[in-house]
Amino acid sequence: MAGISDIVDIGTKQSEHFEGEHFEYRVAPEKLIAGDPLQTLTQCYTSPCGQFSTGIWASTPGHWRVNYTEMEYCEILEGVSVIRDEAGAAKELRTGDRFVIPSGFKGTWEVVESCRKIYVAYEKAA
Template structure:
């Protein structure tokens, strides 16, 4: 491989994938989400891109490890015990596989994500 193999997010905008969490996971609002997946490894274990979420709240159950960098908006992530963390533009963090709780978007949110999910 050479430098032409690099994935430049600014130069390449993939088609948007729009979706809602399944009805039984939605706790509030109509949290439409959009993913721009810029890269997936050949085996499907690793991916990176941009995610956008509209106001609302839904249940999450992470089977993957995810690095997040919030670039716009405000969200609250709660664990199953009700502990909460507010994340906003400039915050960077990892959600480990096995995390269960809720994600609530307070202001339309945009994040860069990197996901690793062992097969």
């Protein structure tokens, strides 16, 4: 049975310490369109089955291709990004925006001003 100690807090302030695995990485060359964005990922929680995860993602400016196999809820904590679908339709994302990216979305993600977001992802079982 789960109790209070099993609740996972996910901080939102840059100065807060986040529990979980922390990674720094660059966009893979085959996905990169422009820039050389440095990205960080702090995975705060992954379910035992591995299909559900949440954490904090951040990136410096750059532009790259995306292909979502998971469904992802996002909340932009700071910065400005533009996400475009394969047809070129664009959506600007700013601090405070909350949205869901559906599984199967293909397009590009461009960070215009360094960006941080909370994400919650669900990957359907194969």
